[in-house]
Amino acid sequence: MQAVNQNNAATDDSAELKLPSDDQATQHKFDGKTVGHPLSDNPKMSMRNVNVFYGEKQAIFNVDLDIAQNQVIAMIGPSGCGKSTFLRCLNRMNDTIESCSVTGEFILDKQDIYHPKQDIVPLRARVGMVFQKPNPFPKSIYENVAYGPKIHGLASRRAELDEIVEVSLRKAGLWEEVKDRLHSPGTGLSGGQQQRLCIARSIAVSPEVILMDEPCSALDPIATAKIEELIAELKENFTIAIVTHSMQQAARVSDRTAYFHLGKLVEVNDTKRVFTNPEHDLTEAYITGRFG
Amino acid sequence: MDKMQLDKHIYQQYDSELEALQTKLLAMGGIVEQQIKDAVNSIENADSDLAEKVIRIEDDVDLREVALDHDCTTVLACRQPTASDLRLVLAVAKMTRDLERMGDEAQKIAKMAISLNQSGAAPGGYEEVRHMGTLVQNMVHNALDAFARFDAIRAVEVARADKQVDREYKSAMRELMTYMMEDPRSISRAMNILWTLRSLERIGDHTRNIAEHIIFLVKGMDVRHKSVSDIESKVKGD
Numbered sequence: 369m370q371a372v373n374q375n376n377a378a379t380d381d382s383a384e385l386k387l388p389s390d391d392q393a394t395q396h397k398f399d400g401k402t403v404g405h406p407l408s409d410n411p412k413m414s415m416r417n418v419n420v421f422y423g424e425k426q427a428i429f430n431v432d433l434d435i436a437q438n439q440v441i442a443m444i445g446p447s448g449c450g451k452s453t454f455l456r457c458l459n460r461m462n463d464t465i466e467s468c469s470v471t472g473e474f475i476l477d478k479q480d481i482y483h484p485k486q487d488i489v490p491l492r493a494r495v496g497m498v499f500q501k502p503n504p505f506p507k508s509i510y511e512n513v514a515y516g517p518k519i520h521g522l523a524s525r526r527a528e529l530d531e532i533v534e535v536s537l538r539k540a541g542l543w544e545e546v547k548d549r550l551h552s553p554g555t556g557l558s559g560g561q562q563q564r565l566c567i568a569r570s571i572a573v574s575p576e577v578i579l580m581d582e583p584c585s586a587l588d589p590i591a592t593a594k595i596e597e598l599i600a601e602l603k604e605n606f607t608i609a610i611v612t613h614s615m616q617q618a619a620r621v622s623d624r625t626a627y628f629h630l631g632k633l634v635e636v637n638d639t640k641r642v643f644t645n646p647e648h649d650l651t652e653a654y655i656t657g658r659f660g
Numbered sequence: 661m662d663k664m665q666l667d668k669h670i671y672q673q674y675d676s677e678l679e680a681l682q683t684k685l686l687a688m689g690g691i692v693e694q695q696i697k698d699a700v701n702s703i704e705n706a707d708s709d710l711a712e713k714v715i716r717i718e719d720d721v722d723l724r725e726v727a728l729d730h731d732c733t734t735v736l737a738c739r740q741p742t743a744s745d746l747r748l749v750l751a752v753a754k755m756t757r758d759l760e761r762m763g764d765e766a767q768k769i770a771k772m773a774i775s776l777n778q779s780g781a782a783p784g785g786y787e788e789v790r791h792m793g794t795l796v797q798n799m800v801h802n803a804l805d806a807f808a809r810f811d812a813i814r815a816v817e818v819a820r821a822d823k824q825v826d827r828e829y830k831s832a833m834r835e836l837m838t839y840m841m842e843d844p845r846s847i848s849r850a851m852n853i854l855w856t857l858r859s860l861e862r863i864g865d866h867t868r869n870i871a872e873h874i875i876f877l878v879k880g881m882d883v884r885h886k887s888v889s890d891i892e893s894k895v896k897g898d
Contacts, residue, residue: 615742616740643742643743643746644742644880645743645747645880652744653668655742656741656744656745657669657670657671657674658668658669659670
């Protein structure tokens, strides 16, 4: 449901916001072939020939992309470019949208995640997601984190569950702040703490990949810095894909950067390269703030 | 080339800040260019007044260096430039330093002119000063022009010209040594010319640095400590 709204919102925006409309896009030609290095030698997830439609409208065009193991990949691009849509395909969040159809190959560790027999509940445990707005359950801090492990049967005894909760909160950098009030409501935390609680909740089920859709856009700079610091620590154990509107955030946290433009994947390169000497003119125009 | 443009940011103020960096650097470059020309003339024509002027102008060049550095710092802090914008700010900051050093060398030449006027003319080497002076002035002019046009090919030519300046310097040094051996009384005056040639050679080196910063700015590749032919093939191969 949310993605439908998001899509509509993006379309509405184009009336007021200066989007990279046709007249600007014609200045910089894009022949449809992604430049840079979209593929990886050590992929955790491999996507090939991905096309996504919302009804008649095509949102993603022929995207090939690998997400490398234990790396952070940032997806950037102007509003409506398809970066969130693409991210949401990676754990089949788009399945909930009736008008949305996804084609192409999505491989997670040699396994086709769109296979008809693929159960999406374990898939979403393997590929977790953190959303733009912190969305803790209306339960205690403890229950927020324990919920996933319980339904996936990851703990047989209370002590095991306690340990999962503590380890997850520690990894999310929240333990010290909440250890004395684990049973107070998660919604009573500050925005930044709530977002770290959501990260703790997603890592509690031991995912392999974490998808983050603008995880810091509702947070202040200090909470943002803590999340970014956390991302750097998390990549030792997880593979992370992050969609962000903040180019500086992409520059700070990611190893590789993918630039989307009007549903097409324009460039994928090492982040250092992208922010000092991007290969494609469109990437250059976007990251230097010449349209957006 | 097509990537290099200073305008068309969503923030128009940002456009004008970057354009101001370019304009101010070119203005500083123009002053240093004139300073070098005047310094060489003051040696050739034994013109102490002109030499004094070159020395006075150095203060202005120093002030411009500080102001440009300040502007670069402000853009970095407030705009967090990326890609070609980032390279522009970095290149301007580095070129400013080279230009200031070139101004220092011009000032040294002017001091040699005053000293020669007091001690009497050197036994020779004036022709070499004129010749190297012309070469170096052309290099400076072309480097500033390459920066104004974001022209990497022209910057490669500047780097190549520095090789010739180095060759001229070596041959002029040999000639001056001959004079000094023939007449040891002329050593101190010949040394004044030698220092002048040395300063011109240094100006050539700084101009080559500027050319390398321009290639970095336009092409995004670091070509420092590379041979001219390597630089050329990299720039043209891009």
